[in-house]
Amino acid sequence: MRKLILGLLGLLMAQAAMAAPQLDKLTMPKGFHVAVYSDQVPNAREIALGAKGTVFVGSNSAGKVYALTDTRGDGHADKVRVIASGLQLPVGVAFKDGNLYVSAVSKILVLRDIENHLDTPPTPEVVNDKFPTETHHGWKFIAFGPDGKLYVPVGAPCNICDKGKDYAKITRMNADGSGLEDVAYGVRNTVGFDWQPTTKQLWFTDNGRDLMGDDMPSDELNRLSHVGEHFGYPYCHQGDTLDPEFGQGKNCKDYTPPVYKLGAHVASLGMRFYEGAQFPASYKGAIIIAEHGSWNRSKKSGYRVMAVHLNGDKVTAYEPLLDGFQQDERAWGRPADVQPLPDGSVLVSDDLAGAVYRVTYEKP
Template identity: 55%
Template sequence: MKHIQLLIALSFVIMFASSCETDENFIPEKDGSPSISLGYLEAPAGFEISVFAENVENARQMAMSDNGILYVGSRRKGNVYAIVDTNNDFRADSIHIIASGLRLPNGVAMKDGDLYVAEVSKIWKFEDIDSNYDQNPEPILIIDELPTEGHHGWKYIAFGPDEKLYVPIGAPCNICNHEEDNPLFATLTRMNADGSEHEIVAKGIRNTVGFTWHPTTGNIWFTDNGRDWMGDDIPPCELNEITAEGQHFGYPYMHGNEIWDPEHGEDGKTKNIDFKKPVQELGAHVAPLGVIFYTGNMFPTSYKNTALIAEHGSWNRSEKVGYRISQVKFDKNGSPKSYEPFISGWLQGDEDIKGRPVAILQLEDGSLLISDDESGTIYRVSYSAQ
């Protein structure tokens, strides 16, 4: 009988070991104290944060070419950069300014070897950019008919699976309703790569400076910055999902799940609009910008398809919040089950600001790049289970 029990136990061990070995992408999480990188950034155990590039003044959105050249927009600086890692050691060897004097050129996107750059009211195309980034390339104007208002006029842009260029147009104010003046305000729009067939995808979006496509459903997910001057703790910023075209996400009438705006809420109650609620309410004033779903194989398996959000940080809250990368995890039904910090430390105390994260880009090896427009740094986040 003892021999039979021993054989059963050995069989179970062998079966368990075999089942683990068949998952080639299984990466265990390290136990123990959090990792501290660069002397101030804190991440879970096993993660390392290094400097990919520095002196990239006011670094904002990033786009990587097929040849491994990183293009970076800025905001107030007005520059667009090309960052070259010649020997592929994840450390920049040269930084080139390919355009300057632009008006808030936050957005950059790559398509078929061409670099697209968004100003406030214009979008430009730099053809075959990898071959002439260091030769003062001349851009081609794609469109110059976008609103000229600078308030929330900077843009995050990206090409979708349908090969159209998605372009958000923020509200030209903290809180206002200018839809009748220009229906493009407070929307997410899209157009063909040549600027034609410009159309609205979703409405009621105060200011999104980060969106992506879900790796499983293909739906667009975006962050949205909540309005100011309603207090320290309301309204929440938001993580949203577009599940059908033409949806309205509440602005300027409703914020978060059920907060009616004190100036426009009563008007919103009279409208026959089914406001789309956020998937996840984020912290008030954290200023969420870039968002991605992690799909790589470098990080532990628990990170697969979780949302990572760059929280730029508050500017007018009595006690600062944000200044971190947060993570939203989901249950098997796709509903959020947690919202918590992933990388923190850009804010030390309430006065010492080491940086402000803006955008997140996943590399082919599964590591991440994070841009920081305060310090002009681009960080690389990697993981080792050893």
């Protein structure tokens, strides 16, 4: 019995060690540094910033929403609070006018005046409970746009299927839940979007379908030019490849192609435009993307944080900012979201290691 207990303890310790952040394995461009902001955030997903500096983090299977505070100002969260629990896949968090909005599959919830009640958080109120209940692509990244509306995606409830305009789209609504309307169609599952500061246009990542081989189709980086635009799913993938089942009789020219192909199965999730002053000037206006990593590819892809450099709406470079979350086909981390801070550093969430990292830059 003692040997069995010791064996189980050893196994648990080994699993814990595998899941722990292994920052020494990460590579980044010269002058960049990465440190643990907090390693106490199980299933860390989307990140949102409060007006008073609180870092809010949604989770996936943990069913919790966290509030991280750095009271010492040393770049590390010294306090981690659970401000909501028992929720269904509360991946998305968005902050506006003192309130924190949370996605929970079929519902959008709000925690009122949250930064003044971190130790005694309010009961989440329902803002809108009319979204689909399917959990397949049912978790939601959410964000407020320049128009003051909350943008909420509705993923396809499948790998590949045609559900008309009820799924595979991006919607938006007023902060009180009213005025829900469709914004974009043909979007299989976006788990990251942001607005370009200069143009105010919506850019978003989209995950390509599975079971078309290792190298098809690519994940997409898209730009919305007008309301009602259709980006192809399930008929056309990556702007140039008809679906073997649903593409019959369709033409890829009838749909908006991606601005850039990010690679097959990289699982591009959270993305933000970088407007800070800490990173080199070449990063100003770039898009930083968390690539969660493939799950069904014979050789892993993704598992990194990428920078997309732009000239207007044209991609000039697509290069790693953080790489090394997997070695020899074994992953210890999976980036899920990125969030620039006011000082120009960038937070990165990792739902596998249950951590949030802070990326900084110092001129070599």
